[in-house]
Amino acid sequence: LSKILYQPEVGENIGRYCQISQNHGIENSIDLKVLLKICDGALKRGEKLHTTLPIENTNRVVGTILGSEVTKRYGAAGLPDNTIHLHFKGSAGQSLGAFVPRGITIELEGDANDYTGKGLCGGKIIVYPPIGSSFVPEENIIIGNVAFYGATSGEAYIRGMAGERFCVRNSGLSAVVESVGDHGCEYMTGGRVVVLGKTGRNFAAGMSGGIAYVLDMEGDFHTRCNTQMVYLERLEELEEIEDVRQMIVWHHNYTKSTKAKHLLSLWDDILPKFVKVMPKDYKRIMETMKRVKAMGLDGDEAIMTAFEENTRDISRITGN
Template sequence: FKTGAMSYGSISKEAHETLAIAMNRIGGKSNTGEGGEDPERYVPEPNGDSKNSAIKQVASGRFGVTSNYLVNARELQIKMAQGAKPGEGGQLPGAKVYPPIAKVRHSTPGVGLISPPPHHDIYSIEDLAELIHDLKNSNTQARISVKLVAEVGVGTIAAGVAKAKADVVLISGHDGGTGASPQTSIKHAGIPWELGLAETHQTLLLNDLRSRIVVETDGQLKTGRDVVIAALLGAEEFGFATAPLVSLGCIMMRVCHLNTCPVGVATQNPELRKNFTGDPAHAVNFMRFIAEEAREIMASLGFRSIEEMVGRTDVLESTRAVDHWKTKGLDLSAILYQPDVPETVGRHQQIPQDHGLAQALDITTLLPLCAPALERGEPVRETLPIRNINRVTGTILGSEVTRRYGAAGLPEDTIRLTFRGSAGQSFGAFLPPGITLALEGDANDYVGKGLSGGKLIVSPPAGSTFVPSENIIIGNVALYGATGGEAYFGGVAGERFCVRNSGAIAVAEGVGDHGCEYMTGGRAVILGQTGRNFAAGMSGGIAYVLDVDGDFPRRCNTQMADLEALDDLSEREEVRQMIRRHAEYTGSRRALDVLERWDEVAAKFVKVLPRDYKRMLQAIRRVEESGLSGEEALLAAFEENAKDVSRVGGG
């Protein structure tokens, strides 16, 4: 049994933690949702309870996805879509982004957050396989699951998910979904889990893939009878969300998106949260009753285990309730169809997926090499060759640092590895503090994905004759979802550079289209041309673009951001220091030229500053000048900003 993916932000801290405690007590799994999780919850309570959610979700927004978050999971779930609103992204209004939520999501209080509709590192089934591989490297002990929505053709997609080496596939029905989703989506998108589940199970059987993957379903499961029917249609695991929330006091007011939930379940308002009366025992009792009812029905059918029941549609029949004149044209035989496959074809998961970790460069070379740093914190320096078949380099090493030393990692540059050659995809993904990876050569897509405090340097090989500032040195979607650290690229980056960056400092000598898309934090310095649609959806952080030709405004999306001159002297110095470090690390001729002519060139920098972010920074500055500091200042600024926004919006 599992609870559904509801983020901290969509529901209150109390509701989120109560569900986690309840599921940990009974050996089930709770799900973080896509909003990250407070690291304090990873430590068990004195009484033995744990608030740590076993399933950590990785959605398109990558909120709160750090190395520490990934290492503390038993299952990592890639959210491809949501039952209530398939094909849509998520949105958390600025009024719900209270300071504690912003901290967990590595964003700015009071600034609305957008989850893009697609994952920007998934445009094909091969890309999904890459993300599954990346996450398995980030936590070798966790299962990797993929959440799909029940729809026509979902079976074919599930077969692709199984081939992409996922351990679990979740089929989510259209009935589920938080009340915070748009009403049109809740009522009119997706199909019932029964249809999606039956199609998935049958397709996996026909392709002899069913034995390699666990199938799970959710979407308004409420009774033991629902569980048994789901098992007979092909599921081994079952998710509940609405019903456990009701057991904790939810009264289905359907105002989840308004921050006005009167019982403290789906609100961040401190006064309303005091009304929360839920207790872990309530959810535990609910789950026990579900299990007992399921056991009784199983006994009446003669089954001893869930595995025996999986796919046994022969014991299901359509009831008289369906025998109605309105349903005369319905043919349910497709749901109950039993594929004609040999006895040797497994009908439930029996064979573990081979994720190919034994051949990873981290396992064969980096972990033994860095043992002195891991065990005793001693510095390690080494130069190694790398080829494009070496994917996700440094991630298993980084996860081991995080597992041993927590989010703080090791002191800067404790491990410094220099690679020569062409790096494969996801070079330096989820790298924690204390590790520096330098690459003399070039790198494929997804460099520094989820960077968590580490340092990345990519520079052209010694003796190269091309002009770095005119040539691509790293692929697309670099620093996707980065939460901290530094990255210096001595050449041009591909498309969607710094997409959803929320804390890393990055310098590149040019970028492709859609640079700094959906960025919510951090700093980016671009010492050259940008592609079109720069700063689309950018709601935080600051980008500094060197606009020598004066045509950057035409290529920048100013829907959410303003363009300003770099006039502030302290800010100019901050940018100069970033460029100085870039020159020092990469030997960039372009950076050295900018530094030599700094007084002349500084005037050509354009500062890209999101409007919501600017308003919040000004509010923080005002309350700090009044004598407040730290979290008090953030909360006061958040409340002041919320009043300003409601006044402007007529709220």
Template sequence: DLSAILHQIPVGEKDTPYCTQKQDHGLDKQIDHKLIAESKDALEHKKAVEFVLPINNVNRSVGTMLSSHIAKKYGAEGLPDNTIHCKFVGSAGQSFGAFLAHGVTLELEGDANDYTGKGLSGGRLVVYPPKKSTFSASENILIGNTVLYGATDGEVFFCGIAGERFAVRNSGVMAVVEGVGDHGCEYMTGGRVIVLGETGKNFAAGMSGGIAYVLVENQSFHSRCNTEMVELEIVSELQEQKWLRKWIERHQDYTKSYRAASLLENWEKTLSQFVKVMPIEYRAVLEKMKNKSSIK
């Protein structure tokens, strides 16, 4: 007897129990139409363009439609670095820079909501507080939760603290941030993350690939890190130390971070405070690849 499953639920006279009209997603009002218009020379002739636009939190998935135009014409390779540079001023809505293509830089003077950089695909995101702000960026939340979810390529520089699940499922992005909430680098499989501040609990849970570098100014990080799949090391190799400094310098250059500038001024002390979070199996794979290349 299937009558209970097949029972018809009563509906109003003007209603139907099935879809009868298309949903209006409001795409005609999407700010990306302005981005696409401003980027015409870049899209057609790879000519560098730069412009400034206001933004507020009703503007969601900014850069995604623009990136689709780039992908259709140039494929996964995208455009040359920084061909399109758009600066926004204000508070961005959810999914700022989602699926952003290579060759696009989105600079934001303000703050951003959840899912910033979701599925990032080669683009660059730079976010810093308003220049007139008086608060300390390294002690305040700048971007929301689940940032860089499923991102595959690109680079981001965030002058402030991110919410929970920063870089969850990151598989190829290079990121610099000044603090993260709980579950940072969760399920990460690739890329690099530099944290210039404190983390929340359960850092690196399920992290099977990529490497994180965390500035540890007290011992609380060791109890906050989930070491089921990772081990904590010091940054001992000279080349790796130089690489780390270079990315912090880039972070300071892009965001004018006071935090980064202070750390660079006291580099020897700063370097001694970094902890390298290395997935155990990932390290084994890297060593195996290194041994194979040395044999050849």
């Protein structure tokens, strides 16, 4: 170990270990300077609040400290939906709405950097271009890379394109977006994602749970999807079709998306263009669940029986 532990001869003014703590500037964050103050009534008494504020790309993790205060007071249940509605205008920095719990809605009229909605756990995030902007939203990136990484629950409505690795490791979020970059829904384990346009390459790599619905107008989505762990299917069940349509309705209501409005006006013609991305393991589990419930099992017993059968399934072992 002598070579590893060797200490070079340096001057006394050269530091060889951490001597100055890093200043993260948390005391200057929007949460501490503004949000906690204006949301005092909501935090203490559950009073509803809807306010509009400016935001800049130097404002990072906006809403996270506020969200932690909600969780401290109300636990995992959070507050009733939309108790705190923050409408920002401008360009948000990294990690907008990270780990935001139920009860907080963040509406951004502008654009956002990477990690938007990271770890979202019940909150709602709405992003759309500035009103009056001249560019076509679905053809321009509105949020950066790795949006909604590791989200466990909540809702997201994004009018425009998302960068790479959208909804990676999503385990419970419901999201609508108008296009995504490479590696969308990678390692996804739960939740639902509706993509109203093109995807990048390697979509659904390692996806073992949840469901994605991709609008494939040109019929070439299969060339950009990693089908090692997923099936590509059509929407057939009426309840599922209505769920997807309703998500698009909400997307239009929240973002005023002209693309969503157009798709809804031609719904019967557009519906066959949607591709359902269904994880193979998840499909086997769901089919087994239906069968064991028909046998009279329910609750945890049904779940464990389905899980154990799936682990022994030969088709799973062979990768089919």
